Amino acid sequence: MIGLFLGTLRWDDVTFVEFWRTPDLNNAIAAAAAGLLVLGVVATLILLTVRGWWRPLWRDWLTSLDHKKIGIMYVALALVMFARAVAEANVMRAHQATAALDAGLVAPDHFAELFSTHGTIMIFLVAMPLLTGIMNFVMPLQIGARDVSFPLLNAISLMLTAAAAGLVMVSLVLGHFSTGGWSGYPPYTGADISPGEGPDYWIWALTLSSIGSTLTGMNFAVTLYKRRVQGMHLFRMPLFCWTVLCTSILMIFAMAPLTLATLMLWLDRHAGFHFFTVGSGGDMMNFANLFWLFGHPEVYILILPAFGVWSEVFSTFSGKRLFGYLSLVYATMAIAVLSFTVWLHHFFTMGQSANVNAAFGIATMLIGVPTGVKVYDWLLTMMFGRVRLRVPMLFANYFLVTFLLGGVTGVLLANPTVDYGVHNSLFLVAHFHNMLIPGTLFAMLAAIHLWFPKAFGFRLHEGWGRAVFWLMAPGFLLAFMPLYAMGMMGGMRRTAYFSDPLFRPWLWAAEAGAVLILAGFAALVVQIVVSVRRRDALAVPAGDPWDGRSLEWLGPAPAFEFNFAGEPKVEDVDAFTALKAQGEAYRRQETYEDIEMPRNSAVPVVIGALAGLAAFAMVWQAWATAALAFAGVWAVVIGRSFVRDTERTIPAAEVEAAHRAWLADVAAATPVHRRDELTPENRGLAEEPL
Amino acid sequence: MSDVRHPGLNLGTTDSPVHDAAEETVFGFWVLMMSDLALFAVLFATYAAMSVHGIAGGPAPVEIFDLKSTLWQTLALLASSFTFGMAALALKYDDDRRALSLWLGATFVLGALFLGLEARDWARMVTEHGATPQVSGFLSIFYLLTGTHFVHVAAGLLWMLVMAAQLAIFGLDGAVKLRLMRLAIYWHLLDVVWVAIFSFVFLSGLAP
Ligand code: HEM
Ligand SMILES: [Cu+2]
Numbered sequence: 001m002i003g004l005f006l007g008t009l010r011w012d013d014v015t016f017v018e019f020w021r022t023p024d025l026n027n028a029i030a031a032a033a034a035g036l037l038v039l040g041v042v043a044t045l046i047l048l049t050v051r052g053w054w055r056p057l058w059r060d061w062l063t064s065l066d067h068k069k070i071g072i073m074y075v076a077l078a079l080v081m082f083a084r085a086v087a088e089a090n091v092m093r094a095h096q097a098t099a100a101l102d103a104g105l106v107a108p109d110h111f112a113e114l115f116s117t118h119g120t121i122m123i124f125l126v127a128m129p130l131l132t133g134i135m136n137f138v139m140p141l142q143i144g145a146r147d148v149s150f151p152l153l154n155a156i157s158l159m160l161t162a163a164a165a166g167l168v169m170v171s172l173v174l175g176h177f178s179t180g181g182w183s184g185y186p187p188y189t190g191a192d193i194s195p196g197e198g199p200d201y202w203i204w205a206l207t208l209s210s211i212g213s214t215l216t217g218m219n220f221a222v223t224l225y226k227r228r229v230q231g232m233h234l235f236r237m238p239l240f241c242w243t244v245l246c247t248s249i250l251m252i253f254a255m256a257p258l259t260l261a262t263l264m265l266w267l268d269r270h271a272g273f274h275f276f277t278v279g280s281g282g283d284m285m286n287f288a289n290l291f292w293l294f295g296h297p298e299v300y301i302l303i304l305p306a307f308g309v310w311s312e313v314f315s316t317f318s319g320k321r322l323f324g325y326l327s328l329v330y331a332t333m334a335i336a337v338l339s340f341t342v343w344l345h346h347f348f349t350m351g352q353s354a355n356v357n358a359a360f361g362i363a364t365m366l367i368g369v370p371t372g373v374k375v376y377d378w379l380l381t382m383m384f385g386r387v388r389l390r391v392p393m394l395f396a397n398y399f400l401v402t403f404l405l406g407g408v409t410g411v412l413l414a415n416p417t418v419d420y421g422v423h424n425s426l427f428l429v430a431h432f433h434n435m436l437i438p439g440t441l442f443a444m445l446a447a448i449h450l451w452f453p454k455a456f457g458f459r460l461h462e463g464w465g466r467a468v469f470w471l472m473a474p475g476f477l478l479a480f481m482p483l484y485a486m487g488m489m490g491g492m493r494r495t496a497y498f499s500d501p502l503f504r505p506w507l508w509a510a511e512a513g514a515v516l517i518l519a520g521f522a523a524l525v526v527q528i529v530v531s532v533r534r535r536d537a538l539a540v541p542a543g544d545p546w547d548g549r550s551l552e553w554l555g556p557a558p559a560f561e562f563n564f565a566g567e568p569k570v571e572d573v574d575a576f577t578a579l580k581a582q583g584e585a586y587r588r589q590e591t592y593e594d595i596e597m598p599r600n601s602a603v604p605v606v607i608g609a610l611a612g613l614a615a616f617a618m619v620w621q622a623w624a625t626a627a628l629a630f631a632g633v634w635a636v637v638i639g640r641s642f643v644r645d646t647e648r649t650i651p652a653a654e655v656e657a658a659h660r661a662w663l664a665d666v667a668a669a670t671p672v673h674r675r676d677e678l679t680p681e682n683r684g685l686a687e688e689p690l
Numbered sequence: 691m692s693d694v695r696h697p698g699l700n701l702g703t704t705d706s707p708v709h710d711a712a713e714e715t716v717f718g719f720w721v722l723m724m725s726d727l728a729l730f731a732v733l734f735a736t737y738a739a740m741s742v743h744g745i746a747g748g749p750a751p752v753e754i755f756d757l758k759s760t761l762w763q764t765l766a767l768l769a770s771s772f773t774f775g776m777a778a779l780a781l782k783y784d785d786d787r788r789a790l791s792l793w794l795g796a797t798f799v800l801g802a803l804f805l806g807l808e809a810r811d812w813a814r815m816v817t818e819h820g821a822t823p824q825v826s827g828f829l830s831i832f833y834l835l836t837g838t839h840f841v842h843v844a845a846g847l848l849w850m851l852v853m854a855a856q857l858a859i860f861g862l863d864g865a866v867k868l869r870l871m872r873l874a875i876y877w878h879l880l881d882v883v884w885v886a887i888f889s890f891v892f893l894s895g896l897a898p
Contacts, residue, residue, distance in 0.1 A: 150716055214725050222718040228849075252721060256729040264834070272824035274744070275736075281746030281823075281827025286736055293732070638852055644865070 007622030008197070013175040026107040029091065035175045061598040065151035067136050068559060070158050072455055074133025075160075075448065078126050079524075081165055085121040086518055088114045093479070093514040095166060097496050097507040107186040111496040112179035113198070118166060119182030120202060124209045125165045127436065131305040132161070132216055135244045137222065138451060141552035141559065143574075144229025144568045149222040151598045152640075153215050159608025160212035164205045166612050167619070171201045175619075178202035181494060183295070184265070186276035186287050186449070191269040197619050199269065203262045204615035210255040210294075212260075213301075217251025220244055229551075231570035235329070237548040238573070239322060242329050243308030247301050248334035253340070254297035261290035268622070269492040270682055288350060292343035300339040301438065304332060306443030307374060312379045313446050316546050318385025319392040319674065321574055324377035331370035331377075336369050349423045357416040364414035368407060388674060390546075391465035392446035398473050399438045406434030409484065424494075427487025430480045437476050445472075445524070452531075453545045453684070457558045458538035462678050464527030471520035479513025484504035539685030541665040547674060547686035549574040554585060556662040557684055562595045562650055565659040580686070586666045589659065592652040599648045602618045603640045607633055696799045701867070707877045708864040712847065712871060719872040723771035723879050723897055724840075730883050733835045734890060741895065745826025751828070751895030754815045763807045764884065767843075771881040778874050787862055791854070797877070798850050801843055808840055832891070839887060842880050849873055 011017055019031035048054050061069055092114050095105040107520040140148055148154050163605050171177040178198040180189040189199040224245045267273040274282035315322040344360040409431045412418050422428060453459045491498060521624050531538060543557040551568055566589050572578040610632040617626035669683035676682060694700050697715040702709055741751060777793035806813050815821040822831040853873060
């Protein structure tokens with residue numbers, strides 16, 4: 001009976017008990033990680049209680065349906081998860097560097113768990129929430145909308161993602177995560193070879209987060225199609241919005257194969273089905289195809305929003321209209337379409353004929369063409385511009401150089417004959433980190449620097465931002481260039497021990513790079529703390545700290561809850577620049593209207609909690625708990641559909657008061673020249689262009 | 691206001707505020723259904739591979755499929771699409787909620803009939819041929835594909851019950867109309883998917 005509710009969960013599964021029973025270094029590291037997590041949670045709870053922050057947290061954040069707050073919560077979640085994943089990367093690096101001659105820090109199984117959680121977290125719980133958060137915050141503002149099309153669903157997506165993060169975190173304390181890598185290939189992850197709870201943690205974390213992403217994709221696509229303000233034709237959207245659109249479409253179609261693949265794996269493991277088993281008609285290739293049918297579009301989900309961010313950064317900090325807008329739009333769409341035609345390059349070595357490989361290899365190389373177009377457009381945006389090397393621009397220029405390098409190694413890998421040599425080697429690990437770190441991660445850091453003032457009302461401290469850059473930039477090169485070399489020397493990925501002494505210097509270099517990146521992250525945390533402390537000097541209440549070009553910079557910082565007091569006028573791609581040039585950016589309005597906004601709701605939190613519980617129960621085969629929690633999710637959904645009073649009205653008078661207060665701030669601010677952008681004189685009002 | 695705002699039933703002038711609201715809501719639902727269709731597409735693709743390569747000495751499609759029973763299932767489901775179409779017309783043109791409720795009721799009954807017939811079919815396969823999903827890769831994907839459709843239809847029935855309650859409580863107001871319009875899309879789409887299953891799984895599985 002109890003088994004139905006607790007499943008296979010036992011005391012022995014608690015990481016601390018494991019350490020108690022076998023107190024060696026490996027278990028000590030696991031117990032320390034679990035202890036850190038528990039301490040962190042307890043400390044957060046105490047802090048919230050002592051400061052009396054529970055109410056504001058609940059009222060202003062967790063139950064909020066405001067797209068801006070949801071966006072910020074996504075980013076916060078991602079940064080917490082990043083702390084864990086980057087720490088794990090450092091443990092792996094330290095282990096490999098010291099493990100060449102003796103046992104090293106962790107046992108082989110533990111090493112496998114580390115690269116599996118690191119990869120899974122980095123992709124699904126760092127990169128995805130980061131870009132979903134930025135898209136959430138920025139996109140509705142850029143198209144002049146008050147919110148996304150389905151605000152409640154938006155919050156549900158967030159809470160499902162948070163539940164996935166919770167599940168992966170719990171695996172630190174209870175039991176073990178998968179050792180099958182972020183791609184979880186069977187038969188290794190099947191019941192015969194991995195009978196424990198590990199692959200189930202992986203399966204359900206991915207399921208939760210991919211359902212969240214599907215809903216996000218739908219929500220954003222509809223918002224972009226239906227919520228653009230009058231005058232904002234598709235071809236007047238900021239380029240970032242185009243990348244959001246393409247990303248959303250990829251999310252709509254690419255998540256289904258993943259959900260299916262993980263569901264099938266679960267059926268194989270627990271219900272005796274034969275999708276991927278050896279024998280009885282199962283076929284591992286089904287998994288490879290399904291997983292990468294998702295996996296390749298996924299890498300473009302990760303990179304397209306980054307391209308959007310870079311486009312905004314280059315044009316803003318060059319003080320110039322984006323070069324080749326149309327070509328960038330078409331290139332983005334071309335990449336999105338092509339991304340569905342190349343999945344096979346992830347398994348060139350798994351038995352197709354040479355002709356099939358060649359076809360997919362060529363398709364893969366084709367993606368280099370639109371990507372190349374983009375790189376030229378960005379370069380030409382800077383040409384003849386007044387380039388300002390602010391933190392986002394430092395990252396952007398670094399990106400141009402390093403991303404080119406990663407792109408070239410990608411084209412190399414796209415050649416099946418070359419791939420046979422370096423498949424699954426450290427060369428590949430170097431390649432994809434080369435795309436993901438300078439591409440996605442640094443774009444998101446640039447985005448945080450760019451839009452932070454709009455979210456919180458003050459700029460981030462520039463000096464500490466440069467420190468972040470100057471730690472992470474060389475850190476990346478040091479951490480991953482050696483991997484190209486080791487890959488060519490025959491070093492394989494997911495290897496716990498390298499005994500060849502030739503690898504030693506490379507491994508130490510990579511370790512040093514990992515430490516630098518970790519230090520860069522620490523600098524980011526310091527930067528946020530310092531900026532909060534000095535927020536008065538960094539404040540930009542007038543709302544336009546960077547002489548911005550698109551609509552999100554119209555209005556105060558932080559933004560109005562309702563985004564815009566009236567409907568902004570759009571007559572150009574650079575809508576805000578045009579408004580400023582015409583002297584219409586800071587006009588009084590004749591009339592104000594009531595604004596309808598969605599009421600707060602606890603439904604997303606409850607759904608997230610129940611879905612997380614259901615997933616956790618599935619991991620431990622506690623069927624009754626799982627069934628109850630799952631039924632609970634749907635009961636809440638159905639119950640919510642009977643709630644009628646879901647909107648609240650912000651009266652026109654309130655809108656007017658807020659708008660006037662902002663205009664007063666604008667009147668009080670002195671327009672600053674870009675030269676003085678970083679001084680306290682910058683209150684968010686840009687000097688008129690000449 | 692008579693323009694078409696989205697594929698499917700448009701309310702047009704009969705209820706223009708809801709017609710306007712439908713543009714975004716119904717479009718969003720269509721988009722969501724596209725991802726659902728992607729799910730079925732991948733299931734079909736897997737079926738295509740495994741129904742040939744995954745038999746592994748177990749029963750083959752020809753041995754276990756029963757065309758007559760599946761034909762009845764198909765007819766029940768097609769008829770339910772027709773009755774839902776009538777319900778939609780009642781929704782648009784009739785102020786009288788009785789017709790709407792009756793047609794919805796008929797749809798529910800036909801949907802339930804479909805589920806019953808399909809469950810009976812599975813039971814027959816298991817008892818007569820020992821064809822459980824654990825036997826072979828082919829049977830695994832067969833049950834997953836038809837089972838996914840089955841669960842969708844069952845969810846549709848639950849949705850109908852909820853809508854019956856909402857009709858009773860709120861009457862035919864804007865929100866209820868919008869939900870019924872989405873339920874209609876959902877229901878017809880399941881029909882389309884079933885037609886694909888019928889042709890692609892059963893007919894071609896039985897073809898000599
Ligand atoms: C911040 C610095 C980072 C360091 C030092 C680092 C280090 C590593 C290491 C040592 C591995 C294992 C390589 C092996 O298999 O031998 C790895 C794997 C991986 N990393 Fe990172 N990584 C970093 C950032 C990232 C980021 C930002 C992402 C994605 C957004 C990422 C995604 C992955 C993935 C997907 C894997 C593959 C896991 C697997 O084998 O299943 N990493 N990383
Ligand atoms: Cu790929």
